[in-house]
Amino acid sequence: MKDGFQGLRLGKWMLGLLKQRAAGLFCFTFLALGLVSLINPAFLAWGNLRDIAVQAAPVCIISCGLMLVLVLGEIDISVGSMMGVLAASMGAMVSATRWGLSPWIAVILTLILGTLMGALNGWLIAYLRVPSIMVTLGMLTALRGVTEVIMGGTWITDLPPGIRYLGTGSWMGLPICLWVCAGVIVLSTWLIHRTPLGRRIFAIGSQPRAAHLAGLPIQRVKFLVFAWTGFLTALATLVSVPQLSVVDSGIGVGMELLVVTCVVVGGTSVSGGTGHLSGVVFAVLLMTMISTLLIFMKLGENATYWSRAIQGLFILGAILLDHLVRSKKSS
Amino acid sequence: MKTKWFSWLSHPESLLSCLTLVMLGWIYKEDPTFLQWEVQKELSTHIWETALMALPMTLIILTGGIDLSIGSTMSLCAITAGMLHQHGVPLPMGCLAAALVGLAGGWFNGWFITRLKVHPLIITLATMAAFRGIAEGVSQARPLSGFPKSFTWLGQASWLGIPLAGWLFLGCLALCAWIMHGHRLGRYIHAIGYNEVATRYSGIRVNRILLGLYCLSGLSASIAAILFMARRNTAKADIGAGVELGVITAVVMGGVSIFGGRGSLFGVCLGLVLIHETREFVSWHWSRDELNLLALGSLLILSVVFQQLLGHKRSS
Amino acid sequence: MKSRSEASVQGVYSTLTLLAFGLMFGACSPSENSQIGSESESILSSGKRITIALIPKKKGLPYFTSCASGAEEAARELGNVDLIYDGPTDGSPEKQASMIEQYALKGVDVIAVSPNDPEVVAPAMRKAREKGIHVITWDADAVTDARSYFVNQSTAQAIAYGMVDTMVQDLGGPEVKAQVAIVTAYLTAANQNIWIEHMKARMADTYPNLDLVAIKPSDEDQKLAFKVTQDLMKAYPDIKGFFGISSVSFPGAAEAVKQAGRSGEVMVTGLATPNSMKAYVQDGTVKSVVLWNTAELGYLTVQVGAALANGTLNPGDEQFVAGKLGEKEVAGDQVLLGDILVFNQENIHQYDF
DSSP states (O other): OGGGGGGGSHHHHHHHHHHSTTHHHHHHHHHHHHHHHHHOGGGGOHHHHHHHHHHHHHHHHHHHHHHHHHHTTOOOOOHHHHHHHHHHHHHHHHOTTTTOOOHHHHHHHHHHHHHHHHHHHHHHHHTSOOOHHHHHHHHHHHHHHHHHHHHTTOOBOOOOHHHHHHHHOEETTEEHHHHHHHHHHHHHHHHHHHSHHHHHHHHHHHOHHHHHHTTOOHHHHHHHHHHHHHHHHHHHHHHHGGGSSOBOTTTTTTHHHHHHHHHHHTTOOTTSSOOOHHHHHHHHHHHHHHHHHHHHTTOOGGGGGGHHHHHHHHHHHHHHHHHHHHHHHHO | OHHHHHHHHTSHHHHHHHHHHHHHHHHHHHOGGGGSHHHHHHHHTTTHHHHHHHHHHHHHHHTTOOOOOHHHHHHHHHHHHHHHHHTTOOHHHHHHHHHHHHHHHHHHHHHHHHHSOOOHHHHHHHHHHHHHHHHHHHHTTOOEEOOOHHHHHHHHOEETTEEHHHHHHHHHHHHHHHHHHHSHHHHHHHHHHHOHHHHHHTTOOHHHHHHHHHHHHHHHHHHHHHHHHHHHSEEOTTTTTTHHHHHHHHHHHTTOOTTSSOOOHHHHHHHHHHHHHHHHHHHHHTOOHHHHHHHHHHHHHHHHHHHHHHHHHHHO | OOOHHHHHHHHHHHHHHHHHHHHHHHHHGGGHHHHHOTTTTOTTOOSSOEEEEEEOSSTTOHHHHHHHHHHHHHHHHHSSEEEEEOOOTTOOHHHHHHHHHHHHHHTOSEEEEOOSSHHHHHHHHHHHHHTTOEEEEESSOOOGGGOSEEEESSOHHHHHHHHHHHHHHHHTSTTOOEEEEEEESOTTOHHHHHHHHHHHHHHHHTOTTEEEEEEEEOTTOHHHHHHHHHHHHHHSTTEEEEEEOSTTHHHHHHHHHHHTTOBTTBEEEEBOOHHHHHHHHHTTSOSOEEEEOHHHHHHHHHHHHHHHHHTOSOTTOOEEEOGGGOEEEEETTEEEOOOEEEEOTTTGGGOOO
């Protein structure tokens, strides 16, 4: 936690990063980057780095919320299906052949819907005290069904330019989703380090009993964090789905797994209490980079069927390295 | 008297029993043919693999762990047996090799968890990708089929009106029940779930128990893979995809606490029955697969909300 | 441990939750009858009623929804057909096999399957045939002994050759040297793998100038198809063509080419329904889309199923009268739909599915 203020100066920041849990990940990412740019320098082209960042942005946005959920000692595996419902309803709202609402209203309604779904999760978890894994596991299944019902067997193929701009447009040379992602990261950093809410989240996660005795509003904090995750999921949907021209019913399938992997590989403790945004951001970059790396290494036809195995080994490698670095540090 | 009634109902098992009975009653009213023995026997073939893997998963979740890699282990085992069969190795040897691969996969998870102290969720997330990836790579994503009749017979045969896979499950269930209730290991497993550190300090070999449990999980995945191959006459790298979700849903539905220490095998069996009957009946009756997802998700949430509310009634 | 007021608040909450879920359920159940099919419209029925279960590879794909609309039309025209249209929403072959087993137990008259994995589904189909149910395949074939007829809109070979030929034509003829890549669904997707085999064979035999540099899975995720195409274009700057061989990988790949500003320079072709490709065909990113008349495919399937159940279609027949479609050719155990449709700038706006 106290390392977070070192983010002001780059050198110190990097040193701080090395001291953190994300150190192994940091090294691993750079190792991989270095290796692949030796094989194929085109990887380091600006256009490619930008595309990787664009792909990482929605994952990163959701991870910022999910990290807080994990810090609280809870979990949310419903984000993928939530994305599906949000994409479907957003598409249905703007499609001229369905509801034909104006993009502005659709954006606002989508954000509200996302927050409401997150709030429903949060309400069941915080106020009815149902274990989060069960609530979100149920939501994961049920919301996928809702998506199919909304789509009704046809896809949305007529997204208006107004909404497509969110996904394809750019501002001051950078795609909009990167701005949004940067905003979310800054906001989350501020939330974690500068606000009472941030401190409370960490306090509750590391010692719920003590936090309860200290009079912290545990229920309200949990509720807010889940609602916030829902809001961020809606935000991620808004900037990523309009990148494509077709809204299909499979949007967000497996997203929960990717996000959870990123957050835990990024050094967030599964049992709550600790987590670093920098580690999570690095993990997101690493995870979205892997498949691009594999394509740039041009491993040939034989490697086609091994790509998933290599991805798995990559994650294993990151975990191992992280472990080694940490055990070095503690000894 | 009234408080006693509530305290009885607040056990997840009794609540689930009531839920199961109500549901079966309703199904009987709607469509009695669904509950005929022949129909149920045929449909039961869809659940045995999940059920078999749910047993070790229950024990693992009782210790506060989780194993997400079982679906991928299944595919790896199936590919092992299938490839060996294709290269002329007799199928029983292939199945043995598959079981060894399953054990090795489980041991690998267990080793990371006990030695490197990696959280089970993290390591099994990683092996979930790695194992399926290896299966895909080795088999080049091709299906392997053409197993002998004697093997596929295993998937269809039944004894005393129950499929062989069902007997296998009942046997494993009896074994697990004995471990949990008739052996000190059961107490240790609960203890690890309550407080791993305290258990360690009381001189119990926690690492050995955990390693054993993850190996058992891998083994059960390999048996499930063999059952699947016998039933569908195919081994392929995509089998068992998403199976872990079904297994975990059944276990948590059965009232096993995800934080460990609390839950029973009986509850898990009820959870399995509920999920299986819901899934089959919804597509039997409405023929709309998307409703299935809605029904399963709502059932899971509803049952835990009920459990929670009745539990609160008791405490207040 | 709790105060009284908090307990009553809990009570209110619980009622609300139950209400919410009750509504969620209730909202979906009334529509149950509409899907089960033509019960209400078939008062004209004469003779015995026939139940046909039409199982797509994946429910919720517009491709199959449009097939189902044709199937419903045929059921309405025939009058005595109850049509059930259902399939796995996640496209899992195992679930498809389970559904076949369910319908066999339920005792429907005809099961028409579009197998997502011929190997996995075959045992269940054979079991259904042993029970005396007419099992036919449509859209994609299974192992031949597992079904009686295959309603054939196009063989796997014809589809694969069609895509390669279209690509060569779009690239400007067989003499043009070009790197191409395939963006498939899953690496394990059975149908796609058969197509890839045939595509490779076609490239090796007829078009040696095509160089297949990569086959990449998109895991039925449009986003991933987009990303993979983007990466391939950068890693292989000379790449000239992409095959998007599933209904989500095609629009994903086309979008990547369009956003890279290389429309017209990098060719994209594949299989998809016209609605999702309209924008790309109109702006020139995609020159032609290969498909067939899906509604007619569903229509013909139900006609064949009903004829089998009525006993009007027998082995050895060479012609089959399929309602409004007229006479269709029967080749052995295959009923042929005929004409493939190629959508291009001129005709794509005429189709809406």
